[in-house]
Amino acid sequence: MTKPPVTIRDVARLAGVSVGTVSKALNGYGQLREQTRDAVRNAAERLGFRPNDLAQSLLRKRSFTVGLISTDSYGRFSIPVLEGIESALEPTRLSVFLCRADDPVRERRHVDSLLAKRVDGIIVTGRRTDRRSPVDLGGASVPVVYAFAQVADPRALCLLPDDRGGARLAVDHLIGLGRRRIAHVTGPVDFEAVRKRRQGFRDALAAAGLRGRAGHVLTGAWSEAFGREAAQYLAGLRPAIDAIFCGSDQIARGVIDSLRETGVRVPDDVAVVGFDNWDVIAAATRPPITTVDMNLHELGRQAGLRLLDMIDGPRPSGVECLPCRLVVRQSCGAATGASADILPEHHDGAYAA
Amino acid sequence: MTKPPVTIRDVARLAGVSVGTVSKALNGYGQLREQTRDAVRNAAERLGFRPNDLAQSLLRKRSFTVGLISTDSYGRFSIPVLEGIESALEPTRLSVFLCRADDPVRERRHVDSLLAKRVDGIIVTGRRTDRRSPVDLGGASVPVVYAFAQVADPRALCLLPDDRGGARLAVDHLIGLGRRRIAHVTGPVDFEAVRKRRQGFRDALAAAGLRGRAGHVLTGAWSEAFGREAAQYLAGLRPAIDAIFCGSDQIARGVIDSLRETGVRVPDDVAVVGFDNWDVIAAATRPPITTVDMNLHELGRQAGLRLLDMIDGPRPSGVECLPCRLVVRQSCGAATGASADILPEHHDGAYAA
DNA sequence: ATCGCAACGGAAAACGTTTTCCGTATAGGT
DNA sequence: ACCTATACGGAAAACGTTTTCCGTTGCGAT
Structure with a gap:
């Protein structure tokens, strides 16, 4: 048959x-x-x-294949990274083996399997709350790049978004718009990203000679509900705050919804900036959220390119932070009409049976 | 080195x-x-x-590898399918080659590459607006399963969610709760899913002896904005409607937000049911959305299992619709307190510096 | 002692390529 | 006619396994 x-x-x-x-x-x-x-x-x-690629690879001692290990289940973060990696590999004849490894033992198995397949390189992606331990290559000499994941091993190459710089970007923007009493509502402090963004927030205040108030930094869950809760608290503060930098777009959405329903005008009374540029959230909010984009696609692409270089070249190491980018929509009060950076939610209200 | x-x-x-x-x-x-x-x-x-797996595979004439071609960029639909596939393959020693093929020429290239790697099977996933043409195996005899994708070729095996049945589930539920004047707000009609869900909506009305009104089916964009727009229109209708079945959770969220802001109580005045169970949307809405889950993870798992069977067994064909499931939250007015089906948005409002 | 039979483990073919090396024509020059 | 250089294409090794087949060895039984 x-x-x-x-x-x-x-x-x-x-x-x-x-x-x-x-x-x-x-x-x-x-x-x-x-x-x-x-x-x-x-x-x-x-x-x-x-x-038959198998026969070819056997002879050439190269499989023209890279392994991709994604810890954390594929989510909104992994995907752009994934796509970026693919876009880097696409012009070459390399293909990618995908493995999801939620736990160390599965990861171990997958690495073994990748090694057995003689992959030319491995990219590890997926951010956990904190730095992970390096993958165990068991003596094999295969290049590894960590993308959107940080590892303790100093000989590893890690590519990360510049969370601190991204936060700085956001808060500088608010300050540039004349805001002075700025709060920060963000996620659980056990995330390194939360700590870095908070640092960027403080950097920006300090650089502008503004004094941060302890009660102006609120941490909680990565949820709209927490955003709403935090907004209620902040709205009661006197003297009133005039801007909120949020650690995620979900939080920002909660904040904005809550403020609107309380009668606080966004951006007129309080400007809001989010983080992630998760456009399903950011573009659907009223007003659409100005937010920090981590350029994850580009990060993935860089990871792919770097791996390509490392396959038959030197193997650099260290941590590299790639810049974030501010996407200006309307919640910060800067956008006037149709800026190129505004990404409106697609919408065509055609009625029909 | x-x-x-x-x-x-x-x-x-x-x-x-x-x-x-x-x-x-x-x-x-x-x-x-x-x-x-x-x-x-x-x-x-x-x-x-x-x-060395390469040498092994060469000899065994099996690569212990399956190819996964994902048309449409990985999104919220592809991912659960992907995870389901992996969960089916996980217990075997098979690994998965991932390819994204946005366009036919890229798809062609990827299929060629997979065949050259002597994959044991191929799963094609990713729903486009309508049925796709079959992948060209160029004479190779490799089993193929289409998951969440429908193809014209009658010799192919396609696994699809039962959109029509899912809609029926939702509307039956509303009718069971005593609702009688039910509207349907959904996406663009050029999606086959939209047409099927609309059919399910009509089936349910007919089965209950209810008369559907032309003006009660609204189609537009898959967006919150369209949901809001549609809700405004429906809220003005007299006699008033008492339930809305939405074609997606995004639409449902727009509908619910808009109704709430207009002073219409959900679910008391109007019950709302969504579609997709996209929990970032569904669980964060106030009230959380009762919605239809397409069981995409299970669909992916089935696809994986079927492919496994086909690798060294008969090759069935045809279209198979897998059942959907209703996830009851609060927007339909059925849930009383903490039902097992309620998936609350994770939230712990710990304040801290 | 001789035979037979297990038990053990080695030799070699096979999988489908790529690539080096070599043999044979052919052509060109004297 | 002979030598040589070149063009062409075949033979075979190599890649790292698995598996079949066969040769030894040692043992117990006669």
Whole structure:
């Protein structure tokens, strides 16, 4: 029922030449008459010949494959990274093996399996609350890049978004718009990202000569509900605050919804900036959220490119922070009409049966 | 710099036996003294030997690998399917090659590449607006399963969520709660899912002897904004409607937000049911949305299992619809307190500096 | 002692390529 | 006619396994 795939031998037979000649003809090698080459190409074409990558890789000692280990279940963060990696690998002939490894033992198994498949490199992605332990290569000398994941091992190469710089970007923007009493509502402090963003927040205040108030930094869950709760608290403060920098777009949405329903105008009374640029949230909020984009696609792309370099080149190490970018929508009060940075929620209200 | 991986020959040398013996010892084959077996295992252990899967696959004519082609960029639909597939493959020693193929030419390239790697099977996933053309295997006889994707080829096996049944579930539920004047707000009609869900909506009304009104089915964008717009329109209708079945959770959220702000109570005045169970939306809405879950994880798992069967078994074909499931939260007015089906948004409002 | 039979483990083929090396024509020069 | 250089294409090794087949060895039974 399942007929065997056509091999180079079949092509050779049909073309009336030896297998070596087929290989040369198809790969543009050696000294062959154009006529022979054509005959072979023809035979290959007619048979629908695909060289067996397995055999090729075995010989070449390269699989033209990279492994991708994603800790944390694929979520809104992993995906852009994934896409970025693919976009870097796409122009090469490399393909990617995907593994999800929620726990260390599964990760171990997957790494083993990748090694057994002789992958040319491994990218580890997926941020946990804190730095992870390095993958155990068991003596194999395969390049590894950590993307959106930080590892203790100083010999590893890690690519991370510049959370601190991103926060700085956001708060500088608010300050530039004349806001002076700025609060920060963010996630659980056991996330390193939370601590870094808070640092960026403080950097910006300090740089502008503003004094941060202890009661102006609120940490809680990464949820709209917490955003609403925090907004209620902040709205009661006197003297009133005039801006809120949120640690995530979900929080920002909760904050904005709550303020609006309390009668506080956003951005007029209080400007709000979020983090993540999760556009399902950010663009659907009223007003749409100005937010920090971590450029995760680009981060993934860089990870792919770096790995490519490392496959047959030097193996750099260290932690690299890639810059974030501010996406200006309307919740900060800066956008006037249709700026290029405004990404409106797609909408065409066609009614029909 | 990159030292060559340890081969079975190295192990044989260290253990003082032949390569064949190593293979037998490690795979529990043949007749060997326990002592020999141990010696080999020891040597392998000490060297950190990993059999080269490439060589193995070449010989076995099986790569223990399946290809996964995801049309449409990985989104909230692809991911649960992906995870489901992985959960089915996880207990086997199969790994998955991931390819994203936005356009036909890329898809072509990826399929070629997968075939060259002699994958044992291919799963195609990712719903477009309508049925896609089958992947071109170019004569190879590799089993293919379409998951969350429908193809014209009648010899193909397609797994789809039962959109029509899911809609029926939702509307039956509303009717069971005593609602009689039910509207339907949904996405663009060029989606087959939209047409199927609308059919389910009508089925349910008809089964209950209710008359559907033309003006009660509104189609537009898959957006909160459209939901709000539609809600405004429906709220003005007299006699008043008492329930809305929405084609997506995003639409439902827009509907609910808009109703609440207009002073219409949900679920008391108007009950709302959504579709997708996208919990970032559904659980964060006030009140949390009762919604239809397409069981995409299970669908992916089934796809994986079916492919496993097809790899060395018969190759069934046809379209199979897997049942949806209603997740009851509060927007329909059925939930009383903490039902097992209520999935509250995680939230712990701890304040801190 | 001789035979037979297990038990053990080695040798070699096979998988499908690539690539090096070599043999044979053919052509060109004297 | 002979030598040589070149063009062409075949033979075979190599990649790292698995598995079949066969040769030894040692043992117990006659």
